[in-house]
Structure formats: structure tokens, C-alpha cells
Amino acid sequence: MKKTLAILLVLCMVFALAACGQKAAESSAAPKIRIGMVTDVGGVNDKSFNQTSWEGLQALAAEDSSFEVNYLESKTDADYQTNINTFIDEGYDLVICVGYMLADATRQAAQANPNQKFAIIDDDTNADLPNVACLMFAQEQASYLVGLVAGFTTETKTVGYVQGMVSPSMNKFGVGFISGVLAACPDATVLQYNANNFGDSAGGSTAAKDMITKGADVIYHAAGGTGMGVIEACAEEGIWAIGVDTDQSNLSPDHVLTSAMKRVDSASQDISKSVKNGTFSAGVHLYDLTNNGVGLAPTTTHLSQDILDKVAAAVEDIMSGKVVVPTTAEEVPQFTLAD
Amino acid sequence: MKEKKGVFSYIADHRFLQILISIFMGFLVGAVFLIIMGLSVGEAYGRLLTSITSLKGFSYVIVYSISYIVVGLSVAFSFKTGVFNIGAEGQFVVGSMAAACVGILCGNLPGIVLIPLCFLAAMAAGAIWGSIVGFLKTRWGINEVLSMIMFNWIAFYLSNFIAGIPAIHSDGSAESTKNIAASARTLLPQGFIDRLNIAPTANWGILVAVAATVLVWFIIEKTTLGYELKAVGSNKNAAEYGGIGVNRSILTSLAISGALAGLGGALQLMGMGGRISVFTSQEGFGFAGIVVALIGCSNPFGVLVAGLFYGALIYGGSKLNLVGVPTQLINVIVGTVVFFISISILFERLNFTAVRHKTRKEQNIMQQEEIDKANEKGGGKQ
Numbered sequence: 133m134k135k136t137l138a139i140l141l142v143l144c145m146v147f148a149l150a151a152c153g154q155k156a157a158e159s160s161a162a163p164k165i166r167i168g169m170v171t172d173v174g175g176v177n178d179k180s181f182n183q184t185s186w187e188g189l190q191a192l193a194a195e196d197s198s199f200e201v202n203y204l205e206s207k208t209d210a211d212y213q214t215n216i217n218t219f220i221d222e223g224y225d226l227v228i229c230v231g232y233m234l235a236d237a238t239r240q241a242a243q244a245n246p247n248q249k250f251a252i253i254d255d256d257t258n259a260d261l262p263n264v265a266c267l268m269f270a271q272e273q274a275s276y277l278v279g280l281v282a283g284f285t286t287e288t289k290t291v292g293y294v295q296g297m298v299s300p301s302m303n304k305f306g307v308g309f310i311s312g313v314l315a316a317c318p319d320a321t322v323l324q325y326n327a328n329n330f331g332d333s334a335g336g337s338t339a340a341k342d343m344i345t346k347g348a349d350v351i352y353h354a355a356g357g358t359g360m361g362v363i364e365a366c367a368e369e370g371i372w373a374i375g376v377d378t379d380q381s382n383l384s385p386d387h388v389l390t391s392a393m394k395r396v397d398s399a400s401q402d403i404s405k406s407v408k409n410g411t412f413s414a415g416v417h418l419y420d421l422t423n424n425g426v427g428l429a430p431t432t433t434h435l436s437q438d439i440l441d442k443v444a445a446a447v448e449d450i451m452s453g454k455v456v457v458p459t460t461a462e463e464v465p466q467f468t469l470a471d
Numbered sequence: 472m473k474e475k476k477g478v479f480s481y482i483a484d485h486r487f488l489q490i491l492i493s494i495f496m497g498f499l500v501g502a503v504f505l506i507i508m509g510l511s512v513g514e515a516y517g518r519l520l521t522s523i524t525s526l527k528g529f530s531y532v533i534v535y536s537i538s539y540i541v542v543g544l545s546v547a548f549s550f551k552t553g554v555f556n557i558g559a560e561g562q563f564v565v566g567s568m569a570a571a572c573v574g575i576l577c578g579n580l581p582g583i584v585l586i587p588l589c590f591l592a593a594m595a596a597g598a599i600w601g602s603i604v605g606f607l608k609t610r611w612g613i614n615e616v617l618s619m620i621m622f623n624w625i626a627f628y629l630s631n632f633i634a635g636i637p638a639i640h641s642d643g644s645a646e647s648t649k650n651i652a653a654s655a656r657t658l659l660p661q662g663f664i665d666r667l668n669i670a671p672t673a674n675w676g677i678l679v680a681v682a683a684t685v686l687v688w689f690i691i692e693k694t695t696l697g698y699e700l701k702a703v704g705s706n707k708n709a710a711e712y713g714g715i716g717v718n719r720s721i722l723t724s725l726a727i728s729g730a731l732a733g734l735g736g737a738l739q740l741m742g743m744g745g746r747i748s749v750f751t752s753q754e755g756f757g758f759a760g761i762v763v764a765l766i767g768c769s770n771p772f773g774v775l776v777a778g779l780f781y782g783a784l785i786y787g788g789s790k791l792n793l794v795g796v797p798t799q800l801i802n803v804i805v806g807t808v809v810f811f812i813s814i815s816i817l818f819e820r821l822n823f824t825a826v827r828h829k830t831r832k833e834q835n836i837m838q839q840e841e842i843d844k845a846n847e848k849g850g851g852k853q
Contacts, residue, residue, distance in 0.1 A: 173751060202793055207755075209647065209748035210739065211789065213672065214531065218790055221527070233748060235645055244671070257643055297646055297749065328631065330751040356751070 164200040165226075165408045167192075168219035169400070170212065171205045172231035174330065180356055180377045181253060181396045182230050188397025189228075192404055199404060212237035220248050226407045228400055229253070232301060238264060249412055251403045253396055254301065259416045265406075267399045270420035271301075272308030273450060274392035275354070276457045277428050277443055278374045279312020281390050282350040283320055284439050285372060286313075292323045292343035294362050296330040296355035298469050300460070305354035305376070305392075307464045308457050314466065315455075316442075323348055326469045327358045336361030344369045350389065352376070363388060372434075379429035391429035395419060421451055486768050493811035494766075494780075497804040504803055505796065515796040522787040530669035536782030537676040538563075538739035542756050543763030543774040543781075544687050545597075545731035550769040551691055552724035553704030558604055558619030559732040560757025561626030562597035564750075566733025567740040568630045569596035571747050574651030574740070575639055582654035589655050590679075590737050597733020598726040600626065605725035609718035615725070623757065627750055634749050647748040657741045674742035681775065683731065688771040690727070700724050732757065759785075762805060765812050781805075 167189055171182040189201040202224075204215040212234045219227045220241065227248065229238045232255040242250050242261045250258075251265040258264040282291045291313055295306050310322050323346055325339040336358035340351050344365070351366055352374040353359030359376060360383070366373035367384040375381065375391030399419050406412045419425020427447075432440060449455040461470035502512045523532050542559050549556030556562075570593040577585060604622055607613040633639055634648045641647050657674040658664075664673055691697040702710040703720040711717045735756065740747065763781050767773030788801030 173748070204789060204792055205798055207785075207789075208744075209746065209754075210672075210743040213743075214670075214786070215789065217671065218793070222793065233645055233647070235643065236650070236746070240671075296751075299646060328749075 165198055165404070166200045166202070166222075166224040167226050167228065167400075167404045167407070168222070168224040169201070169203040169228045169230060170215045170219070170234060171203060172212075172233045173206055173208065174231075174356060175205050176203055178356060179360070179380065179383070181394065184378045184394075184396040185228065185230055185253065185400040188400045189404065191397070192401045196408075198408065201404075206234075209233070213240065216241045220245055225249065226251060226404060226412075228403070229255075230396075231255070232257075249407060251400070253399065256416050259414075262414050265403050265412065265414055266416045267396075267403060268416055268418050269394040269396070269399070270418065270426050270457075271354075271392070271394060272304040272311075272457045272459050273421050274394060274426035274428075275305045275308030275352070276312040276315075276450070277446065278352055278390055278392040279309040279314075280316045280443055280446055281312075281428070281435065281439055282309070282352060282372075282374060283313040283316025284442060285389060286317060286320060286350050288347045288349045289317060289320045290323065290343075290347040290349065291320060292325070292340065292348035292351035294325050294327055294336055294339050294343075294351065294353040294355050294359065295469055296327055296353075296358055298326050298328070302354065303461050303467070303470055304459050306467050306469055307459060307461060309352050309354075309392075310464055310466050311458055312446075315446075322466060324467070324469050327355050329358055330356035332358045333361035333364070337365040340365035340373075341369065344371060350374065352392070354392075375429065379431050381429060381431040381433075388431075389434050390432065393427050393429050395425050395427075399425065421447055489815045490766060490768065490812060493808045493815065496811045497806075497808035500807040501800050501804040504800065508797075510796055514794050515791060515800065518791060518794045518796070519784075519787040522790045523783045526667065527669050528786070530667075530673045531786045532779065532783045533677050534670050534672050534674065534743060534782075535786045536779045537674075537680045537742055538735045538756055539759050539763050539781045539785075540680040540775055540778030541683055541735035541738055542732050542760030543767060543778050544683055544771060545728045545735065546757075546760040546764035547767060547769040547771065547774045548687055548691070548731060549724060549728040550764055551704055552700035552720065552728075553707065554605075554721060554724055554728070555616055556601070556619065556725065556728045556732070557616055557761065558601065558622050558757070559728070559735075559760045560753060560755065561619065561623035562600045562729040562732035563736040563739075563756045563760075564623075564626040564630045564754075565600045565736070566593035566597040567736030567744075567747055568633055569593050569733065570655075570737035570740050571648050571651055572633065572639060574655035575649050578652030578655070580652075580654065585652065585655045586657065586741070589651075589741060590734060593733040593737030594730040595733070597736065598730040600733070601725035601727075601729020602722060605722040608725075609721055623753065627753060630747065631749050634747055641746070645746075645748070647746045650746045651740065655741055656745065657738070672743045676738040676742040679734070679738060680778070683734065684771045684775045687731070691771070696723065732760065735760070762809055765809055 174182050176182050176186050186203055193199045193201045206212050206215055216227055216237055227250050229252040235255040235257050238250055238252050239258050242264050249263055251267055252258055253267045256266045256268055259266045293306055293309055295302055313320050313322055323343045327335050340362040343351055350372040351362055353362040354376045363373040363383050367387040372389040373387055375388050377394050380391045381388040458464050461467050505512045505515055522528050542563055545559050546556050570589040573589045573592045604615050604618045607618050608615045639648050641649050657676045659673045699715045700720050702715055703717050707717055763774055763777045767777035784801050788798050791798050
């Protein structure tokens with residue numbers, strides 16, 4: 133036993149030495165633009181907007197060495213404020229808060245630190261503050277486009293939709309999707325399910341299988357982790373799934389038809405660059421089809437040229453104002469989750 | 472041979488030493504992982520240390536510790552009385568939701584009335600949540616671990632349901648409850664916080680946690696109730712033979728344990744959160760409580776220290792990303808600590824049975840001297 137203890141102690145010392153050796157590696161001359169990102173409780177590997185914006189920031193730091201980027205993960209609702217304050221205390225130039233759940237914490241921190249720049253994704257309630265940029269996405273437009281794809285693809289004229297939560301902001305996904313489906317295939321049925329949960333992959337799978345037994349052959353999800361279950365179920369049953377937020381085709385390359393992209397990555401890059409260039413502006417920054425802020429996923433292997441052409445035409449129509457994608461549940465009676 | 476035994480039995484007899492070694496092993500394993508990942512151990516652990524040693528950092532540690540301490544007390548209390556309260560998570564959730572409802576709906580009451588009311592509501596809700604499980608166990612013998620895990624999920628969805636009720640739900644876009652009334656918050660005065668430059672969520676909940684610690688110690692060690700509960704915990708049959716109502720004891724234990732977990736929920740809400748979000752996953756305070764109770768050897772004062780330790784790990788760990796170290800390192804450390812504490816308990820048990828086994832079977836062959844030694848070794852620990 134003594135021997136073991138001795139070995140442990142020796143190992144310990146070796147570690148300590150190793151630690152000392154690596155210390156004085158990093159110190160750069162020019163002051164860097166430091167960007168801090170606070171995730172919501174989904175964490176940085178959520179395969180969704182936390183991950184996308186972090187990847188965007190990493191790419192930015194890789195191409196422009198004057199940026200230093202970092203993130204802090206929130207485990208609970210109460211962590212938001214702590215994490216935001218950590219970045220402020222560390223003297224970061226910009227704090228990017230990912231998701232509307234951080235709206236209150238951002239507001240509090242922004243009011244307490246008027247000289248600190250903030251950006252928040254998917255929230256516009258802080259648009260009145262002079263130091264918060266609100267990065268908003270026209271999720272209904274992206275959903276409309278995948279709705280078109282679903283409507284053109286379905287053979288059973290039945291498509292499914294799983295939503296993570298009912299709220300005005302989440303409803304835009306469903307409303308846009310259903311409008312798209314109906315525009316492509318007016319007599320289609322859209323089966324809808326509110327999982328009331330963004331982390332319940334088993335529940336998502338059950339809901340998707342239920343829809344499949346009812347005849348759905350394309351299912352779209354806007355449900356974070358719950359949607360992982362949807363995609364798995366679609367892959368198991370051999371039907372099409374449509375991903376959300378990021379290009380989710382790598383989750384199941386043979387069964388993810390397309391994804392409704394929100395370019396959270398380019399939005400967080402833009403706002404970071406604006407801090408560097410001194411052009412940072414508060415208020416709402418809208419990302420939609422006109423500035424490539426939303427759209428279909430770049431992976432289009434499963435889409436025929438015909439469908440791509442029709443989608444491109446729809447994009448033209450939306451950009452020219454000929455088609456206005458609805459944003460509220462009231463405009464689309466077929467959307468049943470809101471009640 | 473002799474020396475080996477010496478070290479072993481010394482460690483086996485000193486619980487505190489076991490805990491320290493477990494914690495040391497936790498950091499050691501963490502260091503191994505850091506080296507495998509090619510990261511600097513010194514930078515990571517240095518950052519962990521500097522994050523919590525400043526005044527501001529330390530105030531954060533206390534803020535984070537409050538609920539860990541109280542939930543740890545809850546689990547420790549149940550351990551002492553022979554029940555495994557894995558349901559602290561659910562009791563925490565219903566407790567904080569009850570406090571939130573009171574804090575939102577009775578928001579116009581002055582703090583001096585509202586705050587105790589929130590605490591009471593939370594403790595009542597937690598106690599009820601624990602008692603239901605206790606009732607199922609004592610009435611129909613339903614395994615409490617199973618029903619508690621299920622009750623955790625019932626609490627989870629109940630909380631989400633209540634958060635969705637219009638009177639409770641946020642007016643803004645956030646998927647959460649409204650913020651509780653300012654008078655229901657346990658925050659320290661803003662001027663005080665600004666002057667000391669401590670955590671914006673610094674609150675006096677720690678006093679409640681310390682009071683709860685003393686109270687739990689008092690109940691367990693100084694009252695008839697505590698004696699009865701402990702008797703049931705150490706040997707149900709003997710306790711029953713001694714005239715103690717086992718079923719009633721289990722119910723009481725779960726109710727008190729639940730009330731503590733509920734109180735933890737209220738403290739977390741009124742100190743830190745101010746609102747409850749619609750959960751997408753379990754926040755894990757109850758499970759943290761189990762870790763804290765284990766590290767604290769189920770001793771109330773041990774739990775107090777363990778809660779601070781855990782709070783320091785969680786808060787300090789949250790900053791590891793700033794030096795490029797994944798925060799999951801903390802999970803590795805905590806997991807290893809729990810693992811080593813558990814196997815030390817397991818070893819004791821195994822050792823104990825092995826000794827008994829030996830004495831029975833080989834009594835004739837074994838020399839009297841050795842039997843004595845073995846008995847000494849087995850008898851020294853509980």
C-alpha cells in the first residue's frame with residue numbers, strides 16, 4: 133500500500149511539474165477583440181443555435197486572429213446572470229447571449245453596465261436599450277421554404293410537424309411550415325404535436341412514430357433535442373425528416389430531406405465584426421431571405437432540380453413582397469397547436 | 472504485511488480521511504484527463520482556485536452553495552433514517568414552484584410576511600411530495616426509490632404546467648414564470664452589494680442554510696424523534712421490536728426530508744433565480760444533494776462544508792472555459808469523488824462480511840489472536 137501511495141505522490145509531482153512547464157506559452161502583443169458567448173441551458177453541443185453560433189465564432193477567430201472567442205455554458209436558468217457577469221468582469225468587448233431565455237438576464241446586465249456591448253439572439257424585447265443588438269431571424273420564411281419542399285415531396289399528402297413549445301416565437305415555425313405545405317399541396321393534412329419539451333428525444337420519437345402510423349411521410353421538427361428523436365424515428369421507419377436551425381443532414385444523411393436554416397453563425401460573426409470596425413449598433417438586426425439570414429440547408433442531395441427551382445421562385449416572390457409569409461397563429465387556421 | 476494493514480485500517484477508521492483521499496483522487500483523475508487532452512493542469516486548477524478566492528468569487532460560491540447545502544441536508548437526513556431520498560429533485564422543484572406561486576400571487580404583501588410565507592409554502596409542498604412517496608411505501612410497500620424517480624418527473628411536468636398558467640406565466644417572451652415580487656427576494660441591499668462589489672445575487676439565504684444545518688443536527692442528535700428515526704435507519708426490525716412505529720418513522724423522515732428539499736428550492740428561487748423557467752431538462756439540484764450528502768458523510772456539519780465545496784466546484788468550474796478547459800472536467804472530478812466514496816463504503820461492507828464469514832467458518836483453525844484483530848477491524852466502523 134505504501135508503495136502505491138508513493139507512486140501516487142510521485143505522479144502528483146510530475147503533474148505539477150508538467151503544469152508549470154506549459155504555463156508561460158501564451159501572451160500576445162496586440163489587444164484582441166474579445167467576444168464572449170453565453171449559451172442557454174441547451175449547452176454548446178446542442179446541435180442547434182448554441183452550437184451554430186459557437187461554430188461561427190470559432191470560424192471567425194480562425195480566419196481573423198485579432199478575435200478571441202470564448203463561451204460559458206449555462207446549466208440552469210439562474211446561471212445566465214452569473215455567466216454574463218463573468219464576461220463583463222473579464223472585460224470582454226461583446227457578450228453574445230444565445231436565445232430569448234436570456235432576455236431578462238441580458239436586460240439586467242445591460243442596464244447595470246451601460247458601457248458594455250451585448251448581442252442577443254432571437255429576442256427583441258431588449259431593442260430599446262442603447263447597448264444591446266437584437267439578432268432576429270425570420271424563422272417563418274425558412275419554415276415556409278421547407279414547408280414547400282415537404283408539400284412537393286409528400287406522396288401520402290400527409291406531413292407531420294413537431295414543435296418544442298407553444299409561444300408566439302415558436303409558433304412562427306409552425307405557421308410558416310403549414311403555409312408552405314399548403315401552398316405546395318393545398319389538400320395536404322398537417323399532423324401537429326407540441327412536445328412541450330426541447331430535451332425529450334424519446335417523446336419526439338413516439339410522436340413521430342404516431343404520425344407515421346397515421347400516414348405521414350415527411351416530418352418537420354422545431355424542437356431542439358426532442359427533434360433528435362423525430363429524426364431517429366423517421367430514419368428507422370424510412371421516411372423523410374426535415375431538420376431545423378442548422379443543416380442537420382449529418383444526423384441521418386439518408387433521411388434528412390433538408391433543414392430550415394437560421395444563419396446564427398453569420399449573425400454572430402457580423403455583430404462581432406461590427407464591434408471590431410466600430411460600427412456596432414443597438415436595436416433589432418433582422419436576418420431574413422434578403423440578407424441570406426435564413427434559407428434551405430446547403431445539403432440538397434435529396435432535392436430534385438424541379439423542387440429547387442420552385443423554392444427559388446418562392447424565394448423571389450417573398451423577397452419581392454408578392455408572397456407574405458404569415459407569422460401569427462391567427463392567420464393560419466390550420467395551425468392547431470396555439471389553442 | 473503489518474504495515475499495509477496499518478495504513479488500511481487507519482484509513483478505514485477515519486471517514487474524514489477517506490473523503491479527503493476521494494477528493495484528492497477526483498482531482499488526480501481530472502488531471503489525467505487534462506493531460507490526455509493536452510491541456511495545462513496548472514492553468515485549469517489555478518483558474519479554478521483564483522475564481523473562488525476573490526471576494527466576489529467567494530460570494531458567488533456562497534450563493535451557489537445555499538441550495539446545495541439545504542438539499543444535501545435533505546438527503547443526509549433521509550440517509551440517517553434509512554431511506555434513500557432520490558426524490559429530492561422533485562421535492563426541490565415543487566418547493567420552488569410553490570414559493571414562486573406565493574411570491575407572484577401575493578406579491579403585494581410586505582417582505583416580512585411574504586418571505587416566511589414563501590418558505591412555508593415551499594416546505595409544505597416538499598413535505599407533501601415526500602409524504603406521498605412515504606405513504607405509498609408504508610401502505611402498499613411500493614419501493615420508494617422507484618416511486619421517487621417517477622415523482623421527480625411528475626414534479627417536472629407539474630412545474631412546467633403551472634409555469635404555463637396565464638396568471639403565473641411571464642408576460643414577456645421568456646418561457647418561464649413571472650419574476651417573483653421584489654419583496655419576496657432574499658437579496659442583500661443593492662447599495663451593500665455595490666459597495667463591496669460582490670455577486671449581484673448575494674443573499675442572506677446562507678443564514679437559513681446554516682440554521683437548517685443546526686436544526687437538523689439538533690433533531691437527529693438531541694431529540695426522541697431523531698433517536699427513533701436513527702433506530703429505524705440502523706435496524707428496522709430491532710426498532711420495531713423496541714416499540715418504535717417503523718411506518719410512522721419513515722413517513723416522518725420523508726416529510727422532513729421533503730420539507731428541506733422544498734426549502735432548498737425556495738432559497739434558490741428567492742436568492743438566485745427570481746423565476747422558474749419552463750424546464751427542458753432536470754436541473755439536477757436533487758442529485759447534487761445526493762453528492763453533497765455523500766461527501767459530507769451525512770453529517771449535518773459535514774454537509775455544510777461539502778455544500779460549500781460543491782458550490783465552489785460548480786462556480787469555479789463554470790469559468791474553466793475561459794482558459795479553454797471543458798467544464799465537463801468538473802463532472803469527471805465529482806464523479807470520481809463519488810465513485811471513491813462509494814467504493815470505500817463498499818469495501819467496509821465487504822470487509823465486514825468477510826470478517827464475519829471467516830470467524831464463523833474457520834474459527835477452529837484460525838488463531839485466537841487473528842480473530843481478535845479481525846473483529847477489531849470489523850467492529851471499528853459503522
